Amino acid sequence: MEAEKNPNHPPPPPRSALRSVVIVATCTLAMLVNTASATSSSIALPKIGQDLDIPAQKLQWIVSAYSLTSGCLLLFFGRLADLYGRKRAFVAGSLCMFTFALGCGFAKNDITIDILRGFQGLGAAATIPASLGILAHAFPPSRARSLAFATFSAGAPVGAALGMVIGGVLTQLTRPSWRSTFYFSAGLTALCLIGGIISMDADIPSTETDARVDWIGAALVTVGLTLIVFVLSDGEIAPNGWKTPYIIVLLILGVLLVVAFLFWQRYLESVLDDPNAKYSKWTPPPLMKLSLWKRAKGKMAVMLWVAFLNWSCFLAWNFWVQLYYQDYLRLSPVLTMVRLLPMFLTGIVCNFIVALVVGRVDVVFLIVTGTLFTGCAAIFFAAINPSAPYWAFGFPAAIISVFGADFTFASGTLFVAKVALPHEQSLAGALFQTMTQLGTAFGLTISTIVFNRVLKRGSLKLGVVPDASGMNVPLPAQLKAYEAAQWTAFGFGMLATLLAIVFLRGVGIVGHQHPNKEKETDSEHTVAETQ
Template identity: 45%
Template structure:
């Protein structure tokens, strides 16, 4: 049985299955991989646990998003500061992805995953007991750190548990479906609990803690035990500090631009942006030095960015998620700030996302081994771009089914197709021993894209809204809850147009730069049904 690492020629980027020897030659720190022998039932439960973790990650943004007005009123948080309940989570999550991905590759993804879920449960309960703005922002950051450990570990678990074949392709497709499902399920959960639960918004965190505990217990039972630690592998702590600080400062600056005292003109915002860029450069050159001139293993193998279309796929992932995340965010504002719907009526409008995500998950699992990834990624990006475009051109007095219903269906195309194909591709390029790290890089790219997209779209929305308010001879106050609805409408439209532009740019790059990338799925099937065991089957 061959391994799942491809030989990817830089001229064509054609994905083909290579042998262990070739893969190990390309990745000197790797060892011959042995696949765990698992029954079908255990494989299903394993994929379910990892997918639920991905869903839980996205839920932490969308469910809290719908509860923001209630939280702000209860804890006396200004409107411009409410974003930190989202941003504090994203900053910690994105900043620690790469470091935890490396730790999972070295110490074992199961240990890091289960530990991350335990940490998540603790701080989710703490969020439910928060009594002020400072405490809940800190607790949210701890939630982000927890899932920053679990998500790259989940990718490492999937990559090392399934040999090449249809089951591996399906496993990654199902896992990627957890993202759009988490967005829509989180919206429903947040709206229902905020509207009807006795503890209103606090119940959102208690339910999240319960889901996290279930995932942790399930993973402890069904995930194969970690292999013995390779004592030759070490953690590049300097590189980890550089990239963690760089991502944290970048995300903090992008998220905080609108919430700062003087907006983007606040002196520390451009300063933090400049420092983050310098740290990214320092990280790159330091890792390049370790890789080329020392025997110490780097945190990130820089040469991986020049293999096939690795860098292009990262860019497409960032652009696609900048559009999808912004679309979901501004839909919430459209439903609550402009249409002034109660949370429960806003949540039901997200239901088509869940249903569509389920079916797209099945489709991508089948098509990934039959259709070139270039086509799937381009179609996905186009779908995600059309969703905010429909919201921008709609007449809000028209029926839901005319504009918003098809928009909700189209929105998850990019989230499913881009994420699934992207994860499959970077896992193939990474080679043995680097599955979790490759997944971390891709997740970090989507996280940075999300922060960048939300920052740009928020700037556009704020500027247009302010212009329209001043046209009416009024003073614009972003904390006021009596902004004229027409100004709110035009500001939202501008944000939706900008969001669509990000996705269409991703589609254009996919159509022009991914030619020849090939199919990223596999159709090989095992010869017989495996028994349930942690024993390894040689690759």
């Protein structure tokens, strides 16, 4: 039996078809703005560095500051959304994103823009898990839910492509240049804010009898993840690289805090499950039940790790392709955007494919197909011939690169909504999002390490000492480094495919089904319903 079918969970109120469409459009737009905010600033980095006199090694923090806060606070804000209202969280997050995106457009130095980007990420950390909870409650298991989640999922890859398209055009062709990208993000976020206020259902009280917040767990996981993501972002550019003392210390401390969080959650869950346990203000309900990872006979954990690896592949591919076009081939932002435009179109097509087949096809087929295609996109650039026409390598790679993002995100979020209880929909969605954000940081870090090592080795063979950007290295050495980074992305994609093939068999269909086929036989899931 579905976790959604809880007698204590009131059904969504009746609404018009138009209002339902606006809800889906608003949530999808929030996801689109989230990813576009990262990619639009990424493609504008060279121009930002030039205008604000920011050293090349510090430019990445304009992207990393946003990812740091938006990724590390997802669990905490997801829990708050479940407890105190998903619409409230969505509106507050949209207002935060709008305010600080607008502020970024007026920034005068690197410190200011980094801080404002961090605060902008706070808004995304609130809106995305709230969106998942809103859709899960607004659309019970049905064809409408499948369509809603497929459309929402398309916001991620389409937003990434749109961010590059609009970012490239605005950076090169408008007078404010890169500042226009932040004004554009602010404008889209304003639409999210208005849509959330006028269309979303009013918040309903949480079905949990104990609505306390696990502040200790929230502090442990937020600080721990923040330190880990910071180290992943800064390790390669630290004074002595990964051997820098503060990098080593912060990495160890971050890992210890995350481990402490897991033990603390296990303890709180054991207290919650003990009928003889005495009430204590020090033992609130856990921020994240570890048993959530065991849902569907452990396939929940596998799905989360597949999402982690798929995003490691997709975002690493995306990052190095942009640099290849702009720094190696010396193309302008607009010409780079044009070469990546097929991603936007394919993302829309993938959305329709998922919506049509997710209620008929076993999810393992969608996951395997998606991760395999995204991994193969990296092969095209790992074996690229710079003198070959764009249609030989760049075009087919752009076409197939978004399959993994679309298929994995849509299938994964539907699966998470299916196995999560009504009062933990936003938290479960936040957990899925956290894994994708960590996968992004991990993929960029590992591929950057590989790129730098290969670049350095190639430079030494040629008797050249590379500068911070590596641009004084002869082109053959640079090309080898780009190829190595793409082979690394390919490895992430293939590992995700292997996990899906081996461990996701038997999940079945996660989209809309006929009511008499919606029986859940997983005994662990049945236990979860009674908690």
